[in-house]
Amino acid sequence: MGSCKDQEQHHRYEAKCVWVNGPIIVGAGPSGLAASACLSQQGVPSLILEKSDCIASLWQHRTYDRLKLHLPKQFCELPFLGFPDNFPKYPTKHQFISYMESYASHFSIQPRFKQAVLSAEFDHVLGFWRVETLDCEYISRWLIVATGENAEPVIPDISGIDKFNGPVVHTSLYESGSEFKNQRVLVVGCGNSGMEVSLDLCRYNAIPHMVVRNTVHVLPREVLGFSTFGIAMGLLKWFPLRLVDKFLLLLANFTLGNTDQLGLRRPKTGPIELKNVTGKTPVLDVGALSQIKSGKIKVMQGVKEITKNGAKLMDGQEKEIDSIILATGYKSNVPTWLKGCEFFTKDGMPKTPFPNGWKAEKGLYTVGFTRRGLLGTASDAVKIARDIADQWRTTKDCNINPCNSHVILLKET
Numbered sequence: 001m002g003s004c005k006d007q008e009q010h011h012r013y014e015a016k017c018v019w020v021n022g023p024i025i026v027g028a029g030p031s032g033l034a035a036s037a038c039l040s041q042q043g044v045p046s047l048i049l050e051k052s053d054c055i056a057s058l059w060q061h062r063t064y065d066r067l068k069l070h071l072p073k074q075f076c077e078l079p080f081l082g083f084p085d086n087f088p089k090y091p092t093k094h095q096f097i098s099y100m101e102s103y104a105s106h107f108s109i110q111p112r113f114k115q116a117v118l119s120a121e122f123d124h125v126l127g128f129w130r131v132e133t134l135d136c137e138y139i140s141r142w143l144i145v146a147t148g149e150n151a152e153p154v155i156p157d158i159s160g161i162d163k164f165n166g167p168v169v170h171t172s173l174y175e176s177g178s179e180f181k182n183q184r185v186l187v188v189g190c191g192n193s194g195m196e197v198s199l200d201l202c203r204y205n206a207i208p209h210m211v212v213r214n215t216v217h218v219l220p221r222e223v224l225g226f227s228t229f230g231i232a233m234g235l236l237k238w239f240p241l242r243l244v245d246k247f248l249l250l251l252a253n254f255t256l257g258n259t260d261q262l263g264l265r266r267p268k269t270g271p272i273e274l275k276n277v278t279g280k281t282p283v284l285d286v287g288a289l290s291q292i293k294s295g296k297i298k299v300m301q302g303v304k305e306i307t308k309n310g311a312k313l314m315d316g317q318e319k320e321i322d323s324i325i326l327a328t329g330y331k332s333n334v335p336t337w338l339k340g341c342e343f344f345t346k347d348g349m350p351k352t353p354f355p356n357g358w359k360a361e362k363g364l365y366t367v368g369f370t371r372r373g374l375l376g377t378a379s380d381a382v383k384i385a386r387d388i389a390d391q392w393r394t395t396k397d398c399n400i401n402p403c404n405s406h407v408i409l410l411k412e413t
Helices: 004-014 030-041 057-061 093-106 192-202 228-236 241-256 271-278 288-294 373-398
Strands: 016-020 024-026 047-049 119-123 128-132 136-140 143-145 168-170 184-188 207-211 218-220 283-285 298-300 303-306 310-313 318-320 323-326 364-366 407-411
Touching: 024 030, 024 128, 030 047, 030 093, 030 373, 047 136, 057 093, 184 192, 184 318, 192 207, 192 283, 192 288, 218 241, 228 241, 241 271, 283 288, 364 373
Parallel strands: 016 136, 024 047, 024 143, 143 364, 168 323, 184 207, 184 323, 207 298, 218 283
Antiparallel strands: 016 407, 119 128, 128 136, 303 310, 310 318
């Protein structure tokens, strides 16, 4: 029997080889779809490779049932096609998925599914990108990384968690509080997911104990019927960022009260500045804060250790727990498959900050890494399409593609 290395080399030799006459886009989430649509508007074909069996797999397979967009729909639209008029201000998870499917259909986007990228590397001899999946190698002049900031769940290393007798679930696998009815649940994390999961658990008579590991900004989702985010975006057109942050904090203190007294200490850096610098999103309250004030959601200041039947807290208390939910967020997976490239940090984010992080060298582009949500995604997708279209128009006359199709099988064994 040959070694694993021998088998891998044999697999690579046997793989099909495909020339893509246009950019290869890795990821069929909102970022990949936006890039493909913008390219098609410029007359440039593209090919999306998606590891899952559907578009927007994070939304379809790894989000909880009660999820809604945190921002009004006008701030979450992709280029060239808005949400239907009959959708509510804050579309539900299923409405957003419907919008993504309609978007793909409208622009005739047909990703290749179950094509998990094992590696992508620039071939300096040929001057092309070589993208390898399990059964195929794709070659193109351009590579667009669209796997985004939320590709893989973050699983924290908590002492003793392997000894716990009950279930331990990341929010990527959480669907509804009905699975935890009447249970004492430790929710690790106090971001938007941690807050909403805790609120959902309350509706099923569970008792959530929410672990606050760091400082957190909590803002009202709306003030007098106006989106807090919309107010901030409007003010930023006229005032400096830090002044807008101060206004938002005054607004939050007036409408929500002093959250420090609830165990939710605010960072020293303002909410928008913190989001821009670190990617840490402020919590937009949709009801969890009132449950914290009433005592239905218990706030815990850090876990020292998990035991067989509960948790030892930093303040010396011990709590009996039935289940643990990890609301610890997601991370980029780019470093696991993009090889020989120094454009990304070890955390899988572009080293070049917004608004210039969308373009690297040698035909490499990134979309969905702005830390500015779908607004940032839409902005980068438009820029990428324009840039590639300029190159496309100057090179199409000497293109190596011998026929009308933009995907050509070069080798099949």
